[in-house]
Structures are given as C-alpha cells and as structure tokens.
Amino acid sequence: MPINTVFLDRDGVINYDRPDYVKSRNEFRFIPGSRKALALLAGSGMKVILITNQSAVGRGIITSAGLESIHRHLLAGVKAAGGRIDDILYCPHRPEDDCSCRKPRPGLLLQAAARHCLRLDQAVMIGDSAKDIQAARAAGCNAAYLVKTGHWQEALAELGAAGQVPDKVFANLLEAAGWIMATWRPEAARFPARDC
Ligand SMILES: [Mg+2]
Ligand SMILES: [Zn+2]
Structure with missing residues (x-):
C-alpha cells in the first residue's frame, strides 16, 4: 500500500x-536539514501537512495573526528551498480547555483527512513528543515516527510508561x-485517496 500523506509536527521537528x-x-x-527533507518529500506525490499544538495563542502569549505571520515565514523558507507544505492545522487551545483538537487527541488529523480527502491508514506522522505519536495512533495512522531533534527523551519515557512505542526513531526529519x-514508494500516491 502506498503512503499518501506525511503529517508533521512543527516545533522540535521543522x-x-x-x-x-x-x-x-x-x-x-529551522533545524538543519529540515528544509532539505521537505524538498525531498515534495518530489513525491504525497501530501505534506503540518499539525501543531499552539497553546501560546490560547494563553494570550501570541495572537492568531502573529502565529499566521510565523507560518507565512515558515512556508516562504520551505518554498525557497524547493519544498512544499500543503496545509497547516493548529490547535490554539490550552490543555485545560479540554478541546478535541489538541494532540494527543486526533481532532486535527481527522479535520485534515476530511478537508483533503485523505485515508489515515495511508498516512504517517513524524513528531518529537509522545503527544504526536499518541494522536497518530488515535487517528489510525499507518505509522508514527519519532525524531531526536526535540523532546524525544521525555517522549520515549512517557510512551514507555503508557506501554507505547514509536514505529521508528530517526535522528532528524531529513533521515x-x-x-x-x-521505503514507501510515495511516487505511487494518488488523490483523492478515497470517495468523499
Ligand atoms: Mg514538537
Ligand atoms: Zn484545540
């Protein structure tokens, strides 16, 4: 089965x-190599979608306009390096808001699947925290990978305590x-991946 979509966490990954x-x-x-990684993925037929918790918005530390300005900067940097990000979905809420979109809940992944007509069993998630791996599992993603460029040590401890493990651990996004x-023959990716 080809993989059609790569979901990426932002902070600690890109x-x-x-x-x-x-x-x-x-x-x-930018973490060194992350733009090169996105250029590599852009050469496939896969969708590349950012899924990020941004509670700084709900805490009043930045505005949603400020966050979106950072994202335009991110997208411009990625595009200049030959990469592509098809969409960015963020959760602006605080943990205590108990929303359905903050990872480890799968809400943003489900929203992305509905918006882009994706099959989650043909999607993989790359993150640096336990929340990323858990959200991918909750959404039914094909695989969840951890990168060692962020909170990976805490992530492995937290996952281990919950009896969970990432499918693979990589040094960074480029790897x-x-x-x-x-591995995944992403050049075979086709959209729409399902009827919707
Ligand atoms: Mg992160
Ligand atoms: Zn939320």
Missing part, C-alpha cells in the same frame, strides 16, 4: 522548540524523509 514558545519570526529557527522515500 524548527527548534523553545520553552517560552516561538513568539515571532525572529525566534523561529526520516529519506527513509520514507526509500
């Missing part, structure tokens, strides 16, 4: 995470993208 949140374009720093391209 750009460096910050304990005080990425609040501006100035604080946004994950290379493996996906070599």
Whole structure:
C-alpha cells in the first residue's frame, strides 16, 4: 500500500522548540536539514501537512495573526528551498480547555483527512513528543515516527510508561524523509485517496 500523506509536527521537528514558545519570526529557527527533507518529500506525490499544538495563542502569549505571520515565514523558507507544505492545522487551545483538537487527541488529523480527502491508514506522522505519536495512533495512522531533534527523551519515557512505542526513531526529519522515500514508494500516491 502506498503512503499518501506525511503529517508533521512543527516545533522540535521543522524548527527548534523553545520553552517560552516561538513568539515571532525572529525566534523561529529551522533545524538543519529540515528544509532539505521537505524538498525531498515534495518530489513525491504525497501530501505534506503540518499539525501543531499552539497553546501560546490560547494563553494570550501570541495572537492568531502573529502565529499566521510565523507560518507565512515558515512556508516562504520551505518554498525557497524547493519544498512544499500543503496545509497547516493548529490547535490554539490550552490543555485545560479540554478541546478535541489538541494532540494527543486526533481532532486535527481527522479535520485534515476530511478537508483533503485523505485515508489515515495511508498516512504517517513524524513528531518529537509522545503527544504526536499518541494522536497518530488515535487517528489510525499507518505509522508514527519519532525524531531526536526535540523532546524525544521525555517522549520515549512517557510512551514507555503508557506501554507505547514509536514505529521508528530517526535522528532528524531529513533521515526520516529519506527513509520514507526509500521505503514507501510515495511516487505511487494518488488523490483523492478515497470517495468523499
Ligand atoms: Mg514538537
Ligand atoms: Zn484545540
């Protein structure tokens, strides 16, 4: 079965995470190799979709306009390197808001599947935290991969305590993208992936 979609977490996967949140374009720093990874994935037929928790919005630390400005900067940087991101879905809520879209809940993945007519069993998720892996499992993604560029040590401990493991662990997004391209025959990706 070909893989049609790569879901990506943002902070700790594409750009460096910050304990005080990425609040501006100035604080946004690409992780080395992440733009190259996106260029590699863009050469396939796969959809590439960002799925990100951004509780800084709900906490009043940044506005949604500020977040969207950071995302335009991200998209421009990716495009300049030959990459492509088809959509960005974010959860603006705080954990205590108990929404259905904040990872580890699968809401954003389900929204993306509905919007783009995706099959989640033909999708993989790449993240740096336990929440990413758990959201992928809850949504029924084909596989969930962890990268070691963010909170991976805490992630492995948290997953282990819950009796869960990622399907694979990669050094970074570039290594994950290379493996996906070599393994999943993504050039066979076709859309729409199902009737909808
Ligand atoms: Mg992250
Ligand atoms: Zn939410």
